[in-house]
Amino acid sequence: MEEIRKAQLIEATIAMIHEEGFTNASISKISKRAGLSSGIVAHYFSDKSGLLTATQQHLMRVLGEETKSQLLHARTPMERLLAIVNSNFSDDQFKPGVVNVWLAFWALVPTSPDLARLHRINERRMQSNLQHALKPLLPAEKVASTATGLAAMVEGLWIRCALTKGGVTPKQAISIMESYINSQILVNQD
Amino acid sequence: MEEIRKAQLIEATIAMIHEEGFTNASISKISKRAGLSSGIVAHYFSDKSGLLTATQQHLMRVLGEETKSQLLHARTPMERLLAIVNSNFSDDQFKPGVVNVWLAFWALVPTSPDLARLHRINERRMQSNLQHALKPLLPAEKVASTATGLAAMVEGLWIRCALTKGGVTPKQAISIMESYINSQILVNQD
Amino acid sequence: MEEIRKAQLIEATIAMIHEEGFTNASISKISKRAGLSSGIVAHYFSDKSGLLTATQQHLMRVLGEETKSQLLHARTPMERLLAIVNSNFSDDQFKPGVVNVWLAFWALVPTSPDLARLHRINERRMQSNLQHALKPLLPAEKVASTATGLAAMVEGLWIRCALTKGGVTPKQAISIMESYINSQILVNQD
Amino acid sequence: MEEIRKAQLIEATIAMIHEEGFTNASISKISKRAGLSSGIVAHYFSDKSGLLTATQQHLMRVLGEETKSQLLHARTPMERLLAIVNSNFSDDQFKPGVVNVWLAFWALVPTSPDLARLHRINERRMQSNLQHALKPLLPAEKVASTATGLAAMVEGLWIRCALTKGGVTPKQAISIMESYINSQILVNQD
DNA sequence: TATGAATGAGGATTCATTCAT
């Protein structure tokens, strides 16, 4: 029961943030949308901030699982890299609402220790995944900085896909990143 | 007088968003911090959203002028590219508060037409600057996508400099981007 | 519970309008007077205008029930007419506050669609009641205009009873209207 | 100069009350509409309530002059009566805005001593005019009550003309009152 | 005479939270 209710509320939170913006996503609207009463949030998350943190955790878990699942089928280092990149641009990451939640999340990081913690965890996982995949492809001293650049590019392109209607498509984003990866490998080859 | 007051209020807005987060930056706190009364906001910006829009416009103007000023001294295409990149990582862009305002701004874009407009303008200027500088360096069909990738990387690295204490420094960020630029040019040279 | 709270708030609204005038009847004063918190108004009426509309509806219902109750005992057409007239001058209609609410209500009709609707309903009911009672007493072509004149006189005299201290009393008002009715019947008799 | 400014502001007050309702007619809107600054009101009327009182006084003066002017051409008592009645339904009394101001005025009488004074003056003038005209037509003991009834009917019909779109027209109102007058005279003749 | 900058109190409204049921 608890898990069902929590899932319902997280789902409704994402939907409300999508539809009316982070600022207007009040507890009463969220709970009404979930078909539940307003008191329920206190019951399961103790707090509004508890609900928001849980929501962000949920999104991070979804992304993590997507990455893990795509990595399963990767055989070569290059395939591993592309798996990581692709997982960030899967359909799940552009579902209505998901985008706004991530953006709101970033905006809250500087003033919320809880969310800052989540942010750090997420960033480290990404960095670690990328470095692991890059190690066989690049000289050791280039691995870390290339991983950072790649992670940054993923984030930057993702924002553009999300915010700029008629801008970059996920497909184009992936191709831009492939070009980055390839040129880095080529240049550092000999 | 009008310009002085507006500047005071924009300054105070940035400071408050920095100190207490976007959500807690209320009109009364902002105006008190500016040493003015709360009614003054309505007087000069008609609205809270008017003040926020003006604040973001201000930050964009500062960035634009920084870019323009750095471009003045650039002689070669490569220098132009670096000028653009550098201007995004100048000290002004990491002054306390500036970071949070940009992040909050992005979070509001999906639900605020006004801010969406500003966002589009800013993005186009960046893209256009980069393409202009890249044209002499790359085959025509590579210019647009490389500019997009570079812009995305700038944004992504900027977020990391801003959000992750002890992560990437602006200096490292610039070096990562130089590496990206160089490899793209090298690979596409012959 | 809901009905009790609504009644409390409507009662308090009437009292506040009476004591401090329509302009000064704020939500916080009204709710405090009802012994409740200010948020309660939103809870039950969603709006201040919701509360005002409900208050006016309440007064109209009271008047309607008074009329209906007096009509129960009326046997002849003439008695019916007097019953309608009397109900408009019953003690309930001059209870402290009731007068001011009606006046404020009229003042808001031109700019409030909701109240305009209520006004129309009330006027039609009065007109219909009067015509029904006048039909056996007057030639058909005189019924409508006489009803209108009578309704207007009721309203005009009611205002004078309400606004002019030391002016007309309800008793005198009723006698003036009786005289109007009698003369109209007499003149149109043969 | 003073008279010009005062007239401008009174005119603007009536227009604003008409367009946005009494509640929304703020000093800044009124003065802007008059093409003047907001401070001007304090200068010429010391107060907002001063402006409102002056506005109501103005409307009363206009009505009084209309009555006086129509009475000039009246020769018989009956003509005098009709002149008084007609003056209340002249075009000036239904000019946009005038109606709302009178209604708002009535609503304020119970809580404003100033406006209550004006109200009393206006009512007495009307009563006195009517009694003077009725004296030659009715037995002495009927004059006062008939005047009161007539005044009330004028007011009631005027409200209906004003508030109920598609209800009574001024022409019909006058005819209803003529019928009242005639029947009263006929019945009391012998 | 006239302006309009500046104030700050007061308005309606929204909302997270609490709690009895």
Added chain:
DNA sequence: AATGAATGAATCCTCATTCAT
């Protein structure tokens, strides 16, 4: 486990008023 009534603080905004120019 779940409700939703009730609170009251906080928010934005409006506005009459004051006053230096």
